[in-house]
Amino acid sequence: MRVTAIAFAVALSIAASASAQEWDQYVSTQDGFKVDFPGQPTVTETTWKSEYGYDLPARVYTADKGKEHYSMTVVNYNGIEKQGFERQAKCPAGAETCQGQRNIGLGNTIGPGYSTQDIRGALVYASFQFFKRNATIDHYLWNWEDLVEGHEIHLTNRADGSRTMAYIAMRENRLYILEGTVPKGYPEPGLFYQSLGWVDKDGNGIRYQFIYVNEVYGLGLYPEPPHNQGGQFQGPPPAGR
Numbered sequence: 001m002r003v004t005a006i007a008f009a010v011a012l013s014i015a016a017s018a019s020a021q022e023w024d025q026y027v028s029t030q031d032g033f034k035v036d037f038p039g040q041p042t043v044t045e046t047t048w049k050s051e052y053g054y055d056l057p058a059r060v061y062t063a064d065k066g067k068e069h070y071s072m073t074v075v076n077y078n079g080i081e082k083q084g085f086e087r088q089a090k091c092p093a094g095a096e097t098c099q100g101q102r103n104i105g106l107g108n109t110i111g112p113g114y115s116t117q118d119i120r121g122a123l124v125y126a127s128f129q130f131f132k133r134n135a136t137i138d139h140y141l142w143n144w145e146d147l148v149e150g151h152e153i154h155l156t157n158r159a160d161g162s163r164t165m166a167y168i169a170m171r172e173n174r175l176y177i178l179e180g181t182v183p184k185g186y187p188e189p190g191l192f193y194q195s196l197g198w199v200d201k202d203g204n205g206i207r208y209q210f211i212y213v214n215e216v217y218g219l220g221l222y223p224e225p226p227h228n229q230g231g232q233f234q235g236p237p238p239a240g241r
Contacts, residue, residue, distance in 0.1 A: 025195070029203045031059060031074040033176060036195035038065035041072075048075040048175075051125040052118045054083050067183045070192055075175040077119050084115030120215045122175050126168045127151045134158050145169060145196045147208040147225070150176075152193075160184060167193050170214035 026041055027034045041061040048058040058075040084100065091098035091113075100114045110117050131137060135155040143152040150169030157164070161184030169176045178196055180189030198206040208227045217224040 026061070027199055027203050028061070028074075029199060029201055031174065032172065032199055032201075033072065033074070034195075034197045034199050034205065035072060035178065036192060037061070037063040037070060038068070039063050041070075048073075050075075050077070050080070050118050051121055052114045054080050054115070054118060056080060068186070068189070069181045070189065071177075071179050073175075073177040073179075075122075075177075077122065077170075077173040077175060080115040080118060080173075081112065084111055084113030087113035116219065119170075119173060119219065123151055123168055123170055123214075126175060126177055127153060130155060130164075130166055135164070143167070144211055145193070146198055146206070147210060148198060148212045149214075154188065157181075163188055165189050165193055167196065169196075170218065171198060171212060173214065173218045 023036045023038050025034055026037045041063040044060045044062070046058050046060055048056045050056055056075050056077060056079070058073060061072040061074075063070050088099050088102065098113065100110045100112050100117070101108055102112065108116055111119075127140070130153050133155065135157045137153065137155050139152075139154040141152050143150060145167060148169050148171050150167050153164075153166045153168070155164050155166075156162070162181055163184070163186065164179060164181045165188045166180075167176075167178040169178075176196075178193060180192040182189055200206055206227050208225045210225050212225055216222055
């Protein structure tokens with residue numbers, strides 16, 4: 001009887017562990033994305049040092065499945081204009097590389113204190129951080145996920161042979177860094193990447209009707225592309241449709 005009880009307890013423990021590792025869709029209305037994680041992710045508040053030295057608020061969502069590691073980092077660039085004006089006010093006279101463009105907001109080329117420039121280059125800067133790792137870049141390409149443009153990176157760690165697949169996107173001036181790493185010999189975490197999508201403040205899924213480019217739409221140069229939201233078509237149809 002005691003052996004049976006122990007075996008039953010072990011079986012329950014294994015079942016609970018397996019249940020905790022099941023993949024399920026996680027939705028963040030706060031950061032506007034949805035993605036499949038192996039269990040409930042841990043959320044950590046942090047800061048991100050941008051290319052032009054701005055400290056920006058960020059959150060990191062992480063989850064592990066055995067030796068596999070999955071994360072989503074979201075950096076909010078929406079407060080960078082205010083920081084740019086604050087930096088600009090302290091710049092020495094004539095210091096253009098500090099001042100940027102004066103008395104103009106984000107809808108221009110450089111922006112106050114190079115804040116617009118920082119947003120425009122965020123995808124490249126975040127991608128470059130992967131290039132600095134002790135890893136071989138197997139493939140680097142432009143791609144899109146639910147029609148939000150981004151950079152896709154595949155790399156192999158030189159030390160332990162683990163494989164990483166990353167996707168870096170930007171939407172509504174938020175930088176998204178999706179990263180999955182698996183041990184040597186495992187298939188790449190492509191399903192993790194493919195599960196990525198976008199949501200509104202109420203958690204309704206959003207799929208754009210044509211490519212969303214943040215440096216155009218996030219900066220307010222044009223209205224965002226029309227999209228399906230909650231099963232309904234939102235916004236005017238694209239030209240030619």
